[in-house]
């Protein structure tokens with residue numbers, strides 16, 4: 001059996017007395033240590049899938065099994081990193097990671113071991129120099145790094161990333177993607193990452209799971225990214241496999257699942273004014 005198994009998941013929300021089918025028959029099996037990117041048009045239900053795996057939402061039918069146990073509620077074995085860093089603003093960088101480490105390892109590791117682990121986790125994302133700073137005193141990219149350190153420090157079975165780099169500028173984003181690849185190579189985490197960025201999906205993942213448009217979205221195509229690691233973004237620009245994967249995802253999104261946004265009606269042009277001679 002797969003390490004993470006999302007099985008027959010349907011999700012319906014009730015809004016204004018009406019039932020809206022969001023997900024229908026989501027089936028996904030993820031091996032231990034695999035990096036999965038989840039991609040699809042806005043509103044198709046990617047976050048809903050992630051929240052179900054996190055245990056934050058209960059599916060209408062179907063379920064999730066992680067390492068042989070059914071997911072019924074949120075737990076430290078599934079750490080989530082959101083797009084908008086969710087650090088506690090009144091705690092320092094160090095304390096933001098410490099609070100998670102204390103929660104998970106209070107009974108199994110000594111105070112000194114926990115302290116070393118907090119420091120190690122922050123060093124891993126190159127934040128060891130800013131331990132005493134508050135979130136308001138660091139950049140968006142640094143906050144995201146601390147969020148990733150906090151999630152990794154919990155040693156989760158699955159790391160759930162909901163557009164973790166979505167709010168960052170292109171350079172910071174590339175830098176953090178490289179860091180995540182380096183950490184992944186070291187720790188072999190099992191990762192489920194939502195992204196809107198096709199290049200990010202191909203660069204980082206082992207498989208790309210593409211979702212159809214809602215309502216009642218499901219998995220439309222799964223693409224294996226057969227690129228050796230470590231991966232180098234510059235070398236990959238001319239790589240045939242990389243470009244093939246990129247093309248497959250783009251064609252899924254913009255040909256097979258083309259999403260036509262309703263155009264807003266334009267206001268009628270104002271009638272031309274008669275010019276009157278002065």
Ligand SMILES: Nc1ncnc2c1ncn2[C@@H]1O[C@H](COP(=O)(O)OP(=O)(O)OP(=O)(O)O)[C@@H](O)[C@H]1O
Pocket residue numbers: 013014015022040041042043044045046047048049214
């Ligand atoms: N708690 C809720 N109650 C009612 N409807 C919801 C709820 N959560 C999500 N939805 C609806 O479910 C659909 C899927 O939302 P979801 O956030 O999962 O999509 P998404 O693919 O992650 O979108 P985006 O890429 O824009 O973040 C949307 O139509 C959304 O309005």
